[in-house]
Amino acid sequence: MTIRRKTKAVYASDRELERRKRMRNLKEDVAASWFLLPICAVFVVLYAVPLAQTLYYSLTDWDGLNLNPGWVGLENYAKIFSDASILEGLGFTIVYAVLTTLLVTVIAIPLAVQLNQRFLGRNFARSLFFFLSVPSLALMGMVWKLILSPLQSGMINTLLVNLGLDTVPWLSNSRLAQACVIFVGVWAQIGWHATLYLAYLQSIPSDLYEQARVDGANARQQFIHITLPQLTPGIVVSMFLLMSGGLKVYDLPFTLTGGGPGFATNTVSQAIIDRGIGQQQYGIASALSVLFTIAMCVVIFAQLGISSMIQRRFV
Structure with a gap:
C-alpha cells in the first residue's frame, strides 16, 4: 500500500509539473503574440485592405472619380x-x-x-x-x-x-x-x-x-x-x-x-x-x-x- 501511495504521489507531482509547464508556455506565447500585433496591423492596413479594395474595383467600371461605380463582373x-x-x-x-x-x-x-x-x-x-x-x-x-x-x-x-x-x-x-x-x-x-x-x-x-x-x-x-x-x-x-x-x-x-x-x-x-x-x-x-x-x-x-x-x- 505504501508503494502504491508513493507511486500515485509521483504521478500527481508529474502531472502538476506538466500542467505548470503548459501554463508557462501558454503565457510566453501570449506575451510574444503582443509583439506581433503591430506587424499584423501594418500588414492589414498596407496590404490586406488595399488588396481587397483592388479586388472589388476590378469588378467595377470605376474611373477614380465616381463614388458609385457600376458593377461589370468579369468584363475587365x-x-x-x-x-x-x-x-x-x-x-x-x-x-x-x-x-x-x-x-x-x-x-x-x-x-x-x-x-x-x-x-x-x-x-x-x-x-x-x-x-x-x-x-x-x-x-x-x-x-x-x-x-x-x-x-x-x-x-x-x-x-x-x-x-x-x-x-x-x-x-x-x-x-x-x-x-x-x-x-x-x-x-x-x-x-x-x-x-x-x-x-x-x-x-x-x-x-x-x-x-x-x-x-x-x-x-x-x-x-x-x-x-x-x-x-x-x-x-x-x-x-x-x-x-x-x-x-x-x-x-x-x-x-x-x-x-x-x-x-x-x-x-x-x-x-x-x-x-x-x-x-x-x-x-x-x-x-x-x-x-x-x-x-x-x-x-x-x-x-x-x-x-x-x-x-x-x-x-
Whole structure:
C-alpha cells in the first residue's frame, strides 16, 4: 500500500509539473503574440485592405472619380486578354525576368569566384563592381538612354560615325530596344549579386579545398563539387530577388525607352500605371493588378519549391 501511495504521489507531482509547464508556455506565447500585433496591423492596413479594395474595383467600371461605380463582373478581365498592348507587355515582362535572372546568375558566380582570389587591387575591384550597382535602375536608364540614343548624337553612334560606320537604331528598333533593356538590367545588377555570392564564398571552409587538392581534384572539379553546392543557399536567395524584381520592373524600361517603340518594352507594371493613372481606367488596372498578383504568387511559390528541391539535393 505504501508503494502504491508513493507511486500515485509521483504521478500527481508529474502531472502538476506538466500542467505548470503548459501554463508557462501558454503565457510566453501570449506575451510574444503582443509583439506581433503591430506587424499584423501594418500588414492589414498596407496590404490586406488595399488588396481587397483592388479586388472589388476590378469588378467595377470605376474611373477614380465616381463614388458609385457600376458593377461589370468579369468584363475587365476579358478586356485584358483581348488587349494586344497588355499582352505584349506581359510577354516582355516574362522574357525580361527570366533572361536577367539567368544571365546575372551565370555571370555573377564566376565573377565572385575571381574576386575571391588573391590579386593586386582586389579590394578596389570589389568596390568598383559593387558601387556600379548602387545607383537606381531609373538613373541607370537615363544614363544609358544617352549612351544608346538612336540619333547620331548618341555616344555609341557618335563613335561608330567617327569610325566610318553607320548608326544603329538601338532604341528605335523593337528587338534592339528589348535587347538593350535586358542588357542594361543585367549590367546594373551583376555587381550587387556578385558581392552576395562573394559573401557566401568567404564562408566556405578552406579545409574543403585543401583536402580536394590533396585528393588530386583540379580547379574545375573543385568548382563543381565544392563551390557550387556550398553556393546553393546564395543562388536561391539571388534568383528569388532577381525573378521577383524582374516581374515587377518598371523604372528601367520607362526611363530608357518609355515602353517603346510601340509597346515592345512595355511592362505589366507600366500598363497598370498607364491604365489607372494615365487613362483613369481603374477597373481594368485593378483587374490587371489582381491577375499580376496571382501570377507573382504562382511564380514565387514554384521557385521556392524548386529551390527547396535543389537545396535537399546539394546541401
